[in-house]
Amino acid sequence: MPLSEAKSLLQRNANRPATRRLDSSEHIPSKLNTLPHDPGKDLADLENLADSLERFSPIIGLQEVNQPDCLLLDVTGLDHLFGGEDQLAKQILQHCQARDYVARIAIADTPGLAWGAARFLVRDSTGPLVIPVHDSHVMPSLPIQALRLSKPITETLQQLGILKIGQLLQLPRHDLAARFGNEIHRRLDQMSAVLEEPIVARRKPALFYAQQLLDFPTSDRETIEAILQQLICRLCAELSGRQQGALEWTVKMYCQNKRLPWQFRVRLFQPAAAVEQIMQLVQMQLEQTWQSQPNQRQPTKQQTHYERPRHRKRRHVVKLLDGQTLEINEVSVEVTSCILLTQQQRQLFDERPRENRRELAQLINRLASRLGYDQVVYPTLRRQAQPEHAFRFQPLIDTGKRPRSTGKPGYLSHVMARPLQLYEPPIPLTPSPVLPPGQSPSPGATSSPPARVKAAGLPGNDSHPMPSLSNHEAAPVKPPPSSTEHQIIRSWGPERIETGWWRGRLARRDYWRIETKTHQQFWIYRDLNQGDWFLHGAF
């Protein structure tokens, strides 16, 4: 959320504690916790909200932009289930408010009109807005920003004094097309239902589905696992019959004491239809989210310890990590993504005996299930000169494809041009003004590495503690406990990197490989914009 919106929100809701993130260091009330803006987390939260809204609509799509902040629900023909469109909108609003979201909701004939109305007509105090069917008065009153046009076209129209859609509708369409292309026509037609704009469902419909209803709710873990195994067996048989392998499984458990199902997903690196493999991954997911405790019942007065059966089986009650007991009365398993299985015959005389893709895929599945899908990654190189942008880690499970060999970066001439360890973010260095004895400041000394540098707050010192160096006879220095001082005895460089202007700030750096008195080699740079020194890597 932009800080400006957050501040206005805080002013409006002064009594409510803020739960959203702020992305700036401007002055804000001291009660708030500020965190750096994380678009990925925002998207994940929005997707979670979309999942929870599935009880109102089977088709929920995200706004198709880079950083969506809007959900589109197809509620066609569903209003009578909730007592009308007004009641439906109110229930959705209450649902969002219960999750600490401030939502603006509008129901209209088209997604475009609903989006524009929710953004520009709905206020927090007015509540949800339901535009009647075939109402032609709302659309002309909306500002042109409600058309979701590109920024240059919107700015040009504003410069021409066209601020409302009504003004735009009065202009001849062929003139608009000649000046701005088809974008305005397309958006106007979508908003007025002349051109259909389908809502792209975020969640794909289940390709294979199996469910089990229970006569009596249960919280016994063994029972639930047995049911899951049966369902997975059934689906794997169906998949094998069609020679297909699943890439994504969704397990849902409907509880008696909860309105929304408790669910999780199992994603695979390569398609599979083996029951044991899927069941192993499902059990790993269960172990991470369930705390399984033996159900220890107190013995009754008549039933003493020695009277009880000695080999009685202990029941394991399913509880979530937050302590909630799950009374499950329905279990369903869905396959939401699958592709055709390919069989590959191994060679009799294999020159690369460890090239076992199937076992590697199983290993990646296990690792990702335990550590998390975004923590088992593979690197790819990018054509960027700025070191921290020269690579990218991508989850292995998401793509399902192994990266191709990328070869050597062309701009690097020798093997030790880059360090094997990169400190991110770079560690600020404090250059010492004291030069070694017998050395005088040389012309252009500002661009050469200093004689000594002090690294403050080196991360992860427990694994590689750096020594505290104060061997200089002329000026013994006692660095603070959190900083270490290094005396530089040799340096190679500079390698100048000037790039990144398109990211908003030109990076101008002079990189040096330095050797310290303890014969450690580091990669440091001087920020030419500010003149500060940073430690960026270790060789």
Place this chain on the structure above:
Amino acid sequence: MLTNVKTNLESDQDRHPELISQLRKKIYETESSLRNHDGKPVSSGSPDIDQLLPSGGIPRGTLAEWFTDQSGNSGELLSLMAASRALSGGGALVIADPERRFYPPAAVLLGIDLADLVVLRPERSIVSNHSGEIGFQNNDLFWAVDQALRSTAVAAVWGCFSHIHERWFRRFQLSAESSGCLGLFVRPTWTRRQPSWAETQWQIRGRPSLPQLPCRQVSLKLLRCRTGRSGKTVSLNIDTVTGNVQRARNEKTSQNRSQTGPLPLAAQLANPAIGRRSARA
């Protein structure tokens, strides 16, 4: 009593060096025959380092450790060179990167194909122990390393670890033996006294670079080598342009008395090969 036995052994070793070396070789062959590997050791990246090892390289199905005093001492470089050689027989290279410092472009420059990499970057959950120190919970990471070492589709597992609990270390050894995978760990020197089940241990120390040549110098000492002679030291020149590692010209091999690497009693007892033999007997 122990002193007398030790003195007798040393005198026997001096009298019958060939016999001792033959016996050592036979013991090594018997132990290594239980490992799941193709028999070819992995080159460490330099013939000058390989010749310090009895099998001419690092045996597959074992663990190797590189100890460094500080960061920036080429420990990562030399261990990753061995990892890149291990990939020649196919398989993946699993990088355990708990500190999130691994820099892939540098690995590419060492000849590692990024298509073979699986990088583990677990989320660090901060925990504080009873003394108030803040550390990171590594159980998930160690579990992942163990799984990777157990897989026959993985050629090598590489990682920088400070503390490895001996129970985990023992698991690593068993997993590596069962699959033939190679475990390569870079660790700080202060962890040398901790129990270890590594078959090969190296100590790396930085040396002053040569001002005229594009080389950096390091000193490599073989701390432990099962059935081999430990204590040998070699000075190496690492060519910063080509990456070649070779013995320094002015290097004089350490003439210190070499002896068979002593193993901690726990490590000897825990040797799975010995355990299996005694179970059959």
